[in-house]
Amino acid sequence: MRGRSLDIQMVGLIAVNLAILAAAGLTVGERFLSPFNLQSMASQVPEIGLLAMGVMLAMIAGRGGIDLSGIALANLAGICAFLILGPIADSGMSGQVYLLAFGLLSLGVGLLGGVVNGLIIGFVGVTSIIATLGTQLLFTGIAVILTGGSAQTLGYVPALDDFANSPVLGLSPSVWMFLAVAAGLALWLRATKSGRLLFLMGSNHTAARFAGVRTRWLLVQVYMLSGAFAGLAGVVIAARTSSMKWDYGSSYVLVAILIAVMAGVRPEGGYGRVICVVLSATALQLLSSYFNFLALSNFVRDLAWGVLLLVFLAFSRADLSAYWSTAIRPRSKA
């Protein structure tokens, strides 16, 4: 796996991206490929891409690891940041300072929520499914309690709005931030000791433990990072939509998993590449925008996501298994 920077999964995902672009370009035409539409599509990738990277980390960690609390935590983080700061008019800050404070607060709440997940999973020993199901409801519930169930409207804050919606060098700052975070995560996975030990732990937990890996702390790190990504997603959502609500993006739990599985992340642990998750997120966004242009309902989209997830689960079993044999392959049960 390592040292091979251009694997079949990646080539396949690039091909999928190009194929959707081509199909949309041919059927919808100019409007789809206009710079405005491309930028608008790009600005929607970060929130879902960040959540998918969190799911990917939890999956790599192995033992059926998964993080189902991502979007709930993202919504909670945005809501907390907004409630602490208040509307910008009340806070008396300049736009830039407000954006920075909002970002730091949201990131902080995300980190905190992630640490809670990590401690419950790593130290109390609750399986990640149950733990993150519980925190998903808990985070959502706290968001409902804090807001009384109503949407929180930011109003038009130029600095915040620009962060997600006005392009700098072709892409909005939120997309640049997403790419930087992805690069940082890739670097963490490849070049740091913790990152490399994570793959070992995901492949064989027992072996990792007997090799002296502090598996519990590693799990806390994993879920803390995942929580931090959720916090950042919270900022992007607030900036892009100018509002926050506890039930924003209710299908994101599925979509984040779909992106990770499409990217070839193994749900049993031990394998996953950040670049593939990024490509997988862009492919899904292209497809989603294409559906918009075709005026398909949300119900069709849900059906398509469900079927796609099944298809990619099948695809990852059938075609790519030969290529994965060079990767670390644990003999784990499904």
Place this chain on the structure above:
Amino acid sequence: MSDTDLQPAIADRPSLSPGKRIADWILANPAGFPLALLALTCLVVGAINPDFWQLANLFDVLRASVVEGLFALGVLVVLAAGGLDVSFSAIAALVMYTVTLIVSTLVPGLGILPILLAGLAGGALLGALNGVLINLLKAPALIVTIATQYAFRGFLLTFVGTALFMNIPASMTAFGQIALFSQVSADGLRVQFPAYFLIFVLAAIVTWALLNHTLLGRAVYACGGKPEIAARLGFNIARVRVFVFAWAGMLAGLAGILHVTSNRLANPFDLAGTELAVIAAVVLGGARVTGGKGTVGGTIAGVLLITLVDNVLIQVGIPSTWRTAVVGAFILLAGMFYAWVDRTAVGR
């Protein structure tokens, strides 16, 4: 894995700490934890609001627990076999809406029995599809059933319909109205106890007998606990898996039909989002997502606890916005408690 493995498994050894004794007792009596919480909740709520001790309240909780209870029995069987199902609410919605729509447009005079059987069969078929997919894709049950949940619900809302309708078959309305017990309370309210509750009781007894008194039940626990050993004992794990998901689907289909009969309308958007509360109930009842454990008694106690909490929040002055957080807290509480039990108990 820890050094407690080396100690003899004698629960009544005097040197055992109280913690180990409690953990051991819970392992032997899985319903103990949810029953204790249930009793505690009743006492606390009763102390805050004496109006709680009313027959109407008991009936409300029991009536509200029918649909969730049927779901929970299905999830229990799946969890015992080492799987997880989050698609049951989508199965129930698809089955209840499709069956009701077909019957009311084609054969509005159909009796309740064929309708119930159609619900059972439709649910079992969709559930079996879950099991087959998990076998084929060799993927975690959670991920496959998340996918089928969206596929089933997307299919329902795209191809079957999105409009709720009230003109359900007469036999369904009539069946939902049959009361086992009816009484006018002191303040003039009519208190009714519906007969369809008996279907839940029946489903619980059948599931209990299946798990405890058939070879198939043994196979379910064996496949959930130690799949490798179960396979060497000659159990066909793939077939057991299809069976448990079909069972869960069947109970979900039944729950969907009962949901329509009690509400007297068919709404395709109903039941979505009930998955997590049901899983919370089953996990509170002592089943583990790692498989091999779980009892019908514990599950029913868990369901009663979750429905009770759901019903009494307002009576003790907690706003309904707290509901989600409370259910989440219960999942975490149960997860952490049983993680401690599994770590601490001697007689594992």
